[in-house]
Amino acid sequence: MAPMSLQIAPSHLSSAEEEALAALYRRGTPENTLRAWERDLAYITAWKDAAYGAALDWPEQETVALRFVLDHAADLTDGAGPARDAAEALIAAGLRRSLACPAPSTLDRRIASWRAFHRMKNIASPFDAPLLRQARGRARRAAARPRARKSENPITREVLEAMLATCDHSNRGLRDGAALMLGWASGGRRRSEIVALNRDDIDDGDFSETGLLRIRLLQTKTTGPEAAPRLPLKGRAARAVMAWIAAAKIGKGPLFRPVSQADRPLPRRLSPDGLAILLRHRLELAGYPPGFASAHGLRAGFLTQAAFDGAPLQAAMQLSLHRSLNETTPLSSTNSSLQPECPRSRFDAYRGCLSMRCAFVASASCC
Structure with a gap:
C-alpha cells in the first residue's frame, strides 16, 4: 500500500507501529486488491475535491457519503448541476469515462474500498448507517442492467x-x-x-x-x-x-x-x-x-x-x-x-x- 497516500493506522499508534501495520497489510492483501484500493482512493479523493473542494475526512460525514451514492446513481448525460460538474472534473482528470450512470458493481466496489479504508483506521464507516444502506439498495436496483460478459465468447x-x-x-x-x-x-x-x-x-x-x-x-x-x-x-x-x-x-x-x-x-x-x-x-x-x-x-x-x-x-x-x-x-x-x-x-x-x-x-x- 506504499503508493497510497492514506494513513491506514489508528492515530494513537507510534510511527514504527504504523509502518509495521502498513507492511502487514501489504503482505497480507492480494496485489489485485491493493491496485483496486489505490485506484479507488484516487477516485474518491478527486470526487470529494471536485464536489466539495475539500479533502477526505476520517470518519467521513454521512451527508458526503449519501451524495456520493446519489451522484453515481443517475445518468448525468442530459443533466446539469453539481453532480454533473463533479463528473466532468473526473472525466477531465481521466478518472471517469463518461457521464453515463456507472455500473452498480463499480459503485459497490468503490464503496467497499471506502469502507475498508475506515476499517484500516479503526473508525466507523458512514455507509453502515441505515439511510445509506437503504440508498445503496435503491441505487443498485434503479441501475440494474444485464451482467456484462468479460469475454465475448468462451474458449471451448x-x-x-x-x-x-x-x-x-x-x-x-x-x-x-x-x-x-x-x-x-x-x-x-x-x-x-x-x-x-x-x-x-x-x-x-x-x-x-x-x-x-x-x-x-x-x-x-x-x-x-x-x-x-x-x-x-x-x-x-x-x-x-x-x-x-x-x-x-x-x-x-x-x-x-x-x-x-x-x-x-x-x-x-x-x-x-x-x-x-x-x-x-x-x-x-x-x-x-x-x-x-x-x-x-x-x-x-x-x-x-x-x-x-x-x-x-x-x-x-x-x-x-x-x-x-x-x-x-x-x-x-x-x-x-x-x-x-x-x-x-x-x-x-x-x-x-x-x-x-x-x-x-x-x-x-x-x-
Missing part, C-alpha cells in the same frame, strides 16, 4: 484446439501452447494467476510415473498463500508445460516469460497484458475475428465445456475455485448453437476423477 475445447494448432515447436510456440493449456485445463485460470506462477509452483515429483503435475496457486482472487490450492494437471497440458520448462531451461523464477524476436526466452515475467496479446494473436492465427474472445474466455470456456459435456458443475468448480453457483452461471450460459456433440464417455471421464479432487481434469487435459 474446439476453439482451444484451433489455437493450439497454430503453435509450432519454437520457443514462442511452446510457451503459448503451455500457457493456453495450463490456463484452460487447470480450471480456467485468470490471466493474473497464470503469469504469477513460478517454476517452484510446479510440482513434477510424480510426472515421470503418472504424468501428473500439481500447480500451486499462491495468490488468487479468493485465496491467499495460507490456503494455496494445489490443482492437478495431466495429459497433453502437463506435457506441454514440461516441454516449455525444458526448452526455456527454467530452473527457477517466472514460469511464463516474454520471448524475443530471435526466439530467446527472456528472464523477466510475462505480464497479464502480454498474455492477453498472446491469446489474441493465437485467435487471429486460428482464423477467429478480432474481439472474438478475451483472456477471460479461458475461464468461461472451461465451465462452458463442462456444461456441454454434462459434467457436474460442483466438480468443475473444485478446479475453477468458484465459491458459489451464482458466480458460474454467467460463465457457463452461452449460445446453444456453440454446443458440440459430445460422447457420453466424456461424462464418465469427469466422474472417474472425483477421487483426485479434480472431476474435470481427465477431460480437461483435452487437451
Whole structure:
C-alpha cells in the first residue's frame, strides 16, 4: 500500500507501529486488491475535491457519503448541476469515462474500498448507517442492467484446439501452447494467476510415473498463500508445460516469460497484458475475428465445456475455485448453437476423477 497516500493506522499508534501495520497489510492483501484500493482512493479523493473542494475526512460525514451514492446513481448525460460538474472534473482528470450512470458493481466496489479504508483506521464507516444502506439498495436496483460478459465468447475445447494448432515447436510456440493449456485445463485460470506462477509452483515429483503435475496457486482472487490450492494437471497440458520448462531451461523464477524476436526466452515475467496479446494473436492465427474472445474466455470456456459435456458443475468448480453457483452461471450460459456433440464417455471421464479432487481434469487435459 506504499503508493497510497492514506494513513491506514489508528492515530494513537507510534510511527514504527504504523509502518509495521502498513507492511502487514501489504503482505497480507492480494496485489489485485491493493491496485483496486489505490485506484479507488484516487477516485474518491478527486470526487470529494471536485464536489466539495475539500479533502477526505476520517470518519467521513454521512451527508458526503449519501451524495456520493446519489451522484453515481443517475445518468448525468442530459443533466446539469453539481453532480454533473463533479463528473466532468473526473472525466477531465481521466478518472471517469463518461457521464453515463456507472455500473452498480463499480459503485459497490468503490464503496467497499471506502469502507475498508475506515476499517484500516479503526473508525466507523458512514455507509453502515441505515439511510445509506437503504440508498445503496435503491441505487443498485434503479441501475440494474444485464451482467456484462468479460469475454465475448468462451474458449471451448474446439476453439482451444484451433489455437493450439497454430503453435509450432519454437520457443514462442511452446510457451503459448503451455500457457493456453495450463490456463484452460487447470480450471480456467485468470490471466493474473497464470503469469504469477513460478517454476517452484510446479510440482513434477510424480510426472515421470503418472504424468501428473500439481500447480500451486499462491495468490488468487479468493485465496491467499495460507490456503494455496494445489490443482492437478495431466495429459497433453502437463506435457506441454514440461516441454516449455525444458526448452526455456527454467530452473527457477517466472514460469511464463516474454520471448524475443530471435526466439530467446527472456528472464523477466510475462505480464497479464502480454498474455492477453498472446491469446489474441493465437485467435487471429486460428482464423477467429478480432474481439472474438478475451483472456477471460479461458475461464468461461472451461465451465462452458463442462456444461456441454454434462459434467457436474460442483466438480468443475473444485478446479475453477468458484465459491458459489451464482458466480458460474454467467460463465457457463452461452449460445446453444456453440454446443458440440459430445460422447457420453466424456461424462464418465469427469466422474472417474472425483477421487483426485479434480472431476474435470481427465477431460480437461483435452487437451
